Amino acid sequence: MSNISHRRWSQSATLHGCMMDGRPANDQSPWMPFESRRRARDEKREAVLRTAVQLFLEQGYHRATLNEVAERLNITKPALYNYFRSKDEILFECWALGQEQVDEFIAVINRSGQNGLGKLRALVRAYAGTMATDFGASLVRFDPRDLKPHNAQTVRDAKRSIDRTFRRYIAEGIADKSIKPCDPKLAAFAIAGSLNWIGHWYQRGGPLTPDAIADEFAVRLTEGLAAPSIKKSVVKAPTATKKK
Amino acid sequence: MSNISHRRWSQSATLHGCMMDGRPANDQSPWMPFESRRRARDEKREAVLRTAVQLFLEQGYHRATLNEVAERLNITKPALYNYFRSKDEILFECWALGQEQVDEFIAVINRSGQNGLGKLRALVRAYAGTMATDFGASLVRFDPRDLKPHNAQTVRDAKRSIDRTFRRYIAEGIADKSIKPCDPKLAAFAIAGSLNWIGHWYQRGGPLTPDAIADEFAVRLTEGLAAPSIKKSVVKAPTATKKK
Amino acid sequence: MSNISHRRWSQSATLHGCMMDGRPANDQSPWMPFESRRRARDEKREAVLRTAVQLFLEQGYHRATLNEVAERLNITKPALYNYFRSKDEILFECWALGQEQVDEFIAVINRSGQNGLGKLRALVRAYAGTMATDFGASLVRFDPRDLKPHNAQTVRDAKRSIDRTFRRYIAEGIADKSIKPCDPKLAAFAIAGSLNWIGHWYQRGGPLTPDAIADEFAVRLTEGLAAPSIKKSVVKAPTATKKK
Amino acid sequence: MSNISHRRWSQSATLHGCMMDGRPANDQSPWMPFESRRRARDEKREAVLRTAVQLFLEQGYHRATLNEVAERLNITKPALYNYFRSKDEILFECWALGQEQVDEFIAVINRSGQNGLGKLRALVRAYAGTMATDFGASLVRFDPRDLKPHNAQTVRDAKRSIDRTFRRYIAEGIADKSIKPCDPKLAAFAIAGSLNWIGHWYQRGGPLTPDAIADEFAVRLTEGLAAPSIKKSVVKAPTATKKK
DNA sequence: GATGAATGAGTCTTCATTCAT
């Protein structure tokens, strides 16, 4: 039954790491075909995920069938099992790709030397942009309860981590006086809520561009928090958002 | 197998009352038994909905089975079909009870003579409170695509109507100068997003009371919008919400 | 479980017998109310059967639900169980009313002093007329396999008996030279088939009256069999059939 | 639980042949395996239909369960859904196979240059033979109301078409004087009724062979109609019917 | 690596029937 070693999600970048692995490809090693085969495999994996995330968002995880995923890829259902062990693993990997984006821009913001308000605005901006992507939306539209317990826990941990980041930036801002005193917890909820909601209503091709939304939200969601003196300073978000 | 002998409707204290006045009914009104039967029926319907909404929120609509709904009510699955025609009808009725709350307080707010900002704050407050209830949360946690087309349309219409209300209050506020000029559409999205998100994270029994959340959000979500002069005025929400 | 004595169908006329029982009603006995109650009961029983046979013919036994039978009678489903013990018993009683008609006219024809061809024609005529009634059609449109084994046997016996009657008349006709020599078995099948088919296609309110059909079939189905000399003699069927 | 290990399609002698030439396929045509797969599939579909039609005739459509169909084929119920979309589709396909036989021999008769009586007799003969087959009997033993509206309509149209064919041949016969003047409509009903009834009483393995029935009916059902001069001409039915 | 075929688990739903009132 379980003769396949359990691939585990290690909080960052399996798939992304893979793509960087292209590196050894530049030499003429005899296992080049091996390499290229692996790359082909990864590309197919990704194609599955792109198709799946779309379908899952369109119809909802439970109404979407693997049959339709396969059909859209012009393959057959069992072929999917060459790349993924189960439907919920596909779901999880979709989520993981979204989470990767978040991890990346949070890392960038963390390294930026801004004050609390600056970081918060940068976060809002980047997060809003991510919510307007398929994989980003999957962060908030998919239900962890559809995952196996282990993965579900991973998701919950990540969610909590994001929440803590919001609160931390706010707390930092309060400490450095760039943000008015307030309850970081509720403020974080309010801001995150607005942002997460984007994942539910944003429609590609609508009148609003992701950038416009991101800019507007970066201002709107923080202007109430900004301490009087720096209310007007708007910050450019790091353009870390990977879209691929 | 048949360890369920006494059928009980665990959640119906009122129902129990009913059964007690089944006998004294002969002394008063001749259609008392009739009345009481109808009431009993309504109460059972409601008990089903209360149980169902809880289960649907707990486990998600698709993972929740009617069997478990029935079990929690100490009845059998087909008994549910005395009150509802299908699983999705139950879902719809849960939503409808939440929507009723919303319709009611919006009606009250509409009739209040406040300015735009006042109405908006009242709306935020009442809406936040509703989100902290089971039926309220069902407004945003249930997926209209699980409903029959007709009901799905009803839900979508209602959602649009709520959105328009947010925008209208904001526009009114801009017109009457109680709200700073801004894009009503995006502002409405931002506010509604924060509020809707409550339905996803709020846990009964947590450290935050619905009222605290409602108050905080009423201030927090609007202070950025408020025109300088009236920034400090906080409004009590109409307490119109509860229905029974 | 089976504390109810099994009412058994004794090949003739429970219901019919009942109606003849009107007999004691002509006196002023003190148990008149008793009598009248029983008559009321019988009338309701019959009303159920009339409604049921229609519905069963309209929609087919399995698609027709007792609920709809009850609805058409403006009563509720369990009320039906005051008159019948099960759905298939209703089916059986419908069949029995049709069979009664057949038994009656066969008895009449048997007693008539006609020759074989005469009897055959009389039978065809009467049978065709019966097929154009609801209860008559139920003889051929209902499936004995829907009945309990005992009743199913009763039905099969009756069918066989009718078949034997056809064959007997034909054989008589051959013997008395009113019918050309032929295989009575196949001839009976052919004639009975044509007649039974009426139950499938005849629509009340169509252009053809039952009488017209009966007359035409009486001629058409037998003219091939008739020995030359008496080909033209047409016989009036006994008008014994109609019961109400 | 899993006492079914070897899945066998009991009725598919041909299928077995197929599987044998699965191996030699490498020596000849490259798409042989493809072909053979398709053929295997068709044969299984047919095996399902053969089993289903038998069961439906034996027990009636509603009492027959897909489970039993599957069991008789030594497969499981959902496997049936590889070949058919629903139970009623299976019913329809059974009917369609019977109808195909009818369409074929009608086409042949239409092309024959016989006079009206000749065509009618040929039709009777061929139709009688078909009624003695399982798929033929399904033409009259299955209830179109069990089908989806679209298919039900198809069935009704086909029935009407057959009826028109009977009437047309009779009318032709009257016109060309091979048939005595009569009402084509009622005559068609009478003949078709006799024939259809075969589908209800004919038992394979009984004393009567289909051919004997067909021959007898071809004479019996038409001798009453034949105009005196040609009464004796008997026609061989087209042997076009059997399809495999 | 891919496919057709098959499976098993599970859910909704229907309906005849019974029971308490």
Add this chain to the structure above:
DNA sequence: GATGAATGAAGACTCATTCAT
């Protein structure tokens, strides 16, 4: 005698998953 409520038995259908080829 009638009713509302409840039940249990059963069946169709779906779909993720597996297996042999």
